[in-house]
Amino acid sequence: MDFTIPKRAQEFLPRVEAIVREKLQPIELSVLHGGFNAALPQLRDIRNHVKEMGLWAPHLPAVLGGMGLPLVEHGMMSEALGHSPLGHFVFGCPAPDAGNMEILHKFGTEAQKETWLAPLAAGDLRSCFSMTEPENAGSNPTRMSCTAVLDGDEWVINGHKWFTTAADGAAFAIVMAVTNPKAQRHGQASMLIVPTDSPGYELVRNIPIMGDPGEGWASHGEIWYRDVRVPKENLLGTQGAAFAIAQERLGPGRIHHCMRWLGICERALSMMCARAAERELGSIRGTSRPLANQQIIQSWIAESRASINAARLTVLQAAWKIQNEGFYAAREEISLIKFYVADIMMTVVDRAIQVHGALGITSDTVLAYYYAHERGARIYDGPDEVHKMVVARRMLKEYGVTRS
Numbered sequence: 001m002d003f004t005i006p007k008r009a010q011e012f013l014p015r016v017e018a019i020v021r022e023k024l025q026p027i028e029l030s031v032l033h034g035g036f037n038a039a040l041p042q043l044r045d046i047r048n049h050v051k052e053m054g055l056w057a058p059h060l061p062a063v064l065g066g067m068g069l070p071l072v073e074h075g076m077m078s079e080a081l082g083h084s085p086l087g088h089f090v091f092g093c094p095a096p097d098a099g100n101m102e103i104l105h106k107f108g109t110e111a112q113k114e115t116w117l118a119p120l121a122a123g124d125l126r127s128c129f130s131m132t133e134p135e136n137a138g139s140n141p142t143r144m145s146c147t148a149v150l151d152g153d154e155w156v157i158n159g160h161k162w163f164t165t166a167a168d169g170a171a172f173a174i175v176m177a178v179t180n181p182k183a184q185r186h187g188q189a190s191m192l193i194v195p196t197d198s199p200g201y202e203l204v205r206n207i208p209i210m211g212d213p214g215e216g217w218a219s220h221g222e223i224w225y226r227d228v229r230v231p232k233e234n235l236l237g238t239q240g241a242a243f244a245i246a247q248e249r250l251g252p253g254r255i256h257h258c259m260r261w262l263g264i265c266e267r268a269l270s271m272m273c274a275r276a277a278e279r280e281l282g283s284i285r286g287t288s289r290p291l292a293n294q295q296i297i298q299s300w301i302a303e304s305r306a307s308i309n310a311a312r313l314t315v316l317q318a319a320w321k322i323q324n325e326g327f328y329a330a331r332e333e334i335s336l337i338k339f340y341v342a343d344i345m346m347t348v349v350d351r352a353i354q355v356h357g358a359l360g361i362t363s364d365t366v367l368a369y370y371y372a373h374e375r376g377a378r379i380y381d382g383p384d385e386v387h388k389m390v391v392a393r394r395m396l397k398e399y400g401v402t403r404s
């Protein structure tokens with residue numbers, strides 16, 4: 001494996017970092033606390049600047065206006081964007097839009113691409129992804145109550161979904177619904193494109209996350225689909241292919257997430273160091289005593305650095321393997337990085353909060369936002385426990401332990 005930063009990344013990374021540092025970090029608290037919708041004109045201006053700089057949509061090919069980065073370079077960019085909660089949105093690759101663009105690009109018909117993918121790729125509209133249901137365990141999504149039944153030339157969708165990220169203000173949802181309950185477990189569900197102005201679509205609420213319901217892209221919706229009708233052409237891919245398509249967005253999506261989490265780690269660690277250096281605990285015989293002189297703080301800083309460095313190499317190795325050998329060859333690494341990096345992120349953010357004392361739990365720094373809103377990392381995209389089980393089972397197979 002090559003440990004040098006690819007030439008192209010050496011060129012674009014400093015430019016990305018400068019925009020995040022100079023344009024996003026100074027406004028992020030007012031956007032997060034003042035409301036996403038009110039900030040949209042300001043965010044659109046920065047998006048235009050990003051486009052002019054040729055840094056828009058790292059995950060998309062040039063024909064769709066993107067940078068067309070290979071996965072390793074995209075991972076590096078995702079880390080740089082993770083230094084602000086606004087990074088991915090402003091650079092045109094926010095979840096869940098990025099994943100939706102990827103599957104529309106790969107599985108969409110020409111008409112679907114023209115109607116939905118083109119404006120999504122341009123950042124002219126937003127989308128959401130509706131799979132999880134409050135009544136069913138999301139960690140086993142093959143158990144699903146939402147149905148789509150073909151009636152003449154239309155699919156009729158009925159179901160209750162929640163944690164549909166960014167549903168508030170989205171123009172369409174990609175909905176997973178059972179279309180053939182008699183098929184084998186992974187062939188029962190299909191994906192359907194549902195415009196959110198369809199009769200019967202109801203965004204019930206933005207679900208409060210630790211007290212914060214959020215707004216617009218920065219929210220998670222509860223939705224009812226009641227006799228929602230869409231043309232049969234709104235099927236994405238083939239009937240029964242929902243899990244196969246979902247699998248496609250899994251590998252790249254995991255790299256984007258884990259590298260974003262490492263960006264959060266780096267931001268929290270730099271805040272930890274800066275605070276430790278500037279915070280005076282008093283002086284002894286005229287010599288100042290900054291918090292940074294305490295060994296326990298130094299230990300947290302050093303341990304955080306070691307964990308982040310190790311995690312970055314692990315994620316980039318997974319990205320490199322997907323890029324060179326494909327998703328299937330890398331499936332163990334794809335599970336492994338999920339729980340490994342999420343855990344490191346929570347530990348580093350928690351240490352940074354502790355070093356900031358009471359300030360750390362206020363909304364006066366970005367740390368409390370990360371603490372509340374990134375806690376979900378250990379739950380979404382498959383809970384940590386499931387991924388640990390996957391990795392251990394594969395390893396134990398070699399020792400003759402079979403699935404119980």
Ligand SMILES: Cc1cc2nc3c(=O)[nH]c(=O)nc-3n(C[C@H](O)[C@H](O)[C@H](O)COP(=O)(O)OP(=O)(O)OC[C@H]3O[C@@H](n4cnc5c(N)ncnc54)[C@H](O)[C@@H]3O)c2cc1C
Nearest residue numbers: 129130131132137138139163164165376379380381383385
């Ligand atoms: C911030 C956030 C954003 C999300 N965005 C979306 C979205 O855009 N679209 C969407 O459809 N969904 C979304 N989700 C939902 C997410 O996919 C589910 O929350 C996740 O799949 C877990 O399902 P669940 O919440 O029903 O937990 P459950 O399935 O009820 O699991 C609860 C807990 O049980 C444990 N557990 C589960 N299975 C096992 C096992 N096999 N072994 C041991 N322990 C186990 C885990 O600790 C798990 O946390 C989002 C969730 C969060 C938190």
